[in-house]
Amino acid sequence: MKLYQIKALAITFFMSFAINTFAQDENFYIFLSFGQSNMEGFAKFEEQDTVEDERFKVLQAVDCENLGRKKGQWYPAVAPITRCDTGLSPADYFGRTLTEHLPKNIKVGIINVSVGGSKIELFDKGNHQSYVASSPDWLQNTVKKYDGDPYSRLIELAKIAQKDGVIKGILLHQGESNTGDQSWPQKVKGVYDTILSDLGMDPDALPLLAGEMVSEDEGGKCASMNPIIQTLPTVIPQAHVISSEDCEAVDDGLHFSAAGYRELGKRYGMKMLTLLNY
Template sequence: MKETFKKISLVLVIMTLGVSAQAQDKNFYIFLAFGQSNMEGAAKFEEQDREVNPRFQVLQSIDCPDLGREKGQWYPAVPPLTRCHTGLTPADYFGRTLVKNLPDSIRVGVINVSVGGCKIALFEKDTYSSYVDTAPDWMLNMIKVYDGDPYGHLVELARKAQEDGVIKGILLHQGESNTGDVQWPNKVKGVYENLLSDLGLVPEEVPLLAGEMVSAEQGGKCASMNAIIATLPEVIPNAHVISSQDCEAVSDGLHFSAAGYRELGRRYGAKMSSILEN
């Protein structure tokens, strides 16, 4: 009787593993995106941005009834990709560029959890709560939709996404609120390493792409931060810096225009395409 029970249990385990393996599509490339307002999306998207290849999808990060989207479900990556009323982000044209450059058999998915105005401390796994305690009310409202813990929210969604595909990279655009902080690269390293650990990822297989702030020639108020961002590959060997040179900005000197986001996103996509080809 015991032997029969063991055989049945073994068959059930094998069947379960088989279903799991079948469910995960190795040709579904997933990318995590996080940061502050520029990754969140500060420019209004236009009609041209609504046209998207169905191979490019977004994992909805929160419930958006007005958009007909539910948290944790995949949808065609029509903006907004972050929250219900956010704008165009680098992730939009990152994904478009990848599906254009990769074989037709490959699908691309993005998960975007970003909070305007935040320091990198908001994504520090063990100490974020002390940052939240001092955050202004307008930021708290954004943090609350991520269950008060944007990092944990991102990990939760990423784990769900791993049931469907394979995480191939991480996109970051953050730093305006850390301008002048020479420890920023090490802080980013901590977040990156926590993501790898919590998601069972190998650093050599998961590059980190970090975009520059609005450049000085575009009137960037935080352009000095780009010198610090340039040092990121010194502390994260698989990190790559995405240039913002000539990416159009708006008059506040902090954010890109829709055209600027498109170009910056294409640069993220071109870099990731070249990495995946090697």
């Protein structure tokens, strides 16, 4: 065999090895989540929330020296999964519910980019700068942890994740800061459409699960937003609303308790399982 033929075979072998080694895993289901404080995670997590599930991973959104995690790398998805000092989130028990019910060969990955107290305008790709500039210092300081642009961080991480697995859906819990805003569904559609476009996906390619605010029966101060959230499927065909009814809340009337987050997260998970035909 001639030298150039040996080289050609070697190159072919290397390329085949590389493709097989770094190929996208179709059994790695990835979900994007974003929103404000309830998706960020407000309740203090407990020991049961830090038990590792080897099939549930988080793609770290920010560097966290205290957790030994670096941005853009996968880790076991144990609380806190949003940032270094956040609490329990519905995304935690969304993922745990999926791994409990999906076939054992399927792994679940979550990406959570959320900012407490933020309006949906924070995730408006073209106009977030003016919103941030007019926001209070405490919100601006949180946004800085995402280099000033949480939406771009979400897309940056999603593109990393696309190399490792398959994005299967989007989770949203946001609305307290937009309570009474009748244009909220259209604003969410704008964010949803832009996400799909920036990820090179077809329009309406992903289900969007949107959770309700704390319910009126639980003393929800923003419960009047729930009827507006319930109209989201009329604007986004792939949208589904997750009820917060009977999800335990804390005394501030804005946030869920740890038990409430676990229940709400399970509801997100059970809905996604039906959409995945499990």
